[in-house]
Amino acid sequence: MKRAYRLRKPEQFQRVRRDGKTWGSPLLTLNAAGNRRRGTRCGFVVGKRVGNAVDRNRARRRVREAVRIMYDRLALGWDLVFIVRSNAAATVEFSQIQSEIEQLLRRAG
Numbered sequence: 396m397k398r399a400y401r402l403r404k405p406e407q408f409q410r411v412r413r414d415g416k417t418w419g420s421p422l423l424t425l426n427a428a429g430n431r432r433r434g435t436r437c438g439f440v441v442g443k444r445v446g447n448a449v450d451r452n453r454a455r456r457r458v459r460e461a462v463r464i465m466y467d468r469l470a471l472g473w474d475l476v477f478i479v480r481s482n483a484a485a486t487v488e489f490s491q492i493q494s495e496i497e498q499l500l501r502r503a504g
Contacts, residue, residue, distance in 0.1 A: 396463045402438030402474060411438070411476045418502045422492065423458065424478040425499040435469045437462055441479040454484035461493045469500070 402408055415428030430436065439459050441451040458477050469475075477496070484492065 396437065396459055396466070400434060400436055400466065402436050402476065407436075407474065408438050408440070408476055411474045415474070415476075416503070418499050419480070420495050420499055422479070422481045422484050422487070422495050423499060424480055425496075425503060426476040426478070427503050428474050429472055430474045431472075433471060435466075435471055435473045435475065437466075438474070438476040439479075440476060441484075445479055446482045446485060450482060450485040451479075454479045454482075457484065457489060457492055458496070461489065461496050464493070465497065465500075470504075 402411070411426050411428045415426045418425045418427075437459075439455050439462075441455050443451075445451050445454060458479060462475075462477065
């Protein structure tokens with residue numbers, strides 16, 4: 396995912412958590428807040444409760460790739476933070492991750 400499409404600073408993540416709305420699923424949580432930009436930016440968080448560093452990085456890469464594939468279909472003007480909640484995100488089928496992300500985005504509108 397291109398650098399311009401990502402949230403990078405802690406203040407950006409905190410603003411989305413503070414001002415946005417939250418939707419959850421067994422694997423992921425989505426926080427979304429509007430922004431004043433033309434594009435949509437995404438951030439990815441994996442807590443230390445999710446396995447070791449290898450598992451966390453694998454889960455983050457898989458979720459980032461699933462979002463990258465469907466990035467053109469996202470509505471413009473949003474900041475999205477995807478939080479991996481389960482250790483299973485590193486091992487489940489990639490199609491299941493994609494379907495959960497689609498479901499969360501559909502619920503968020």
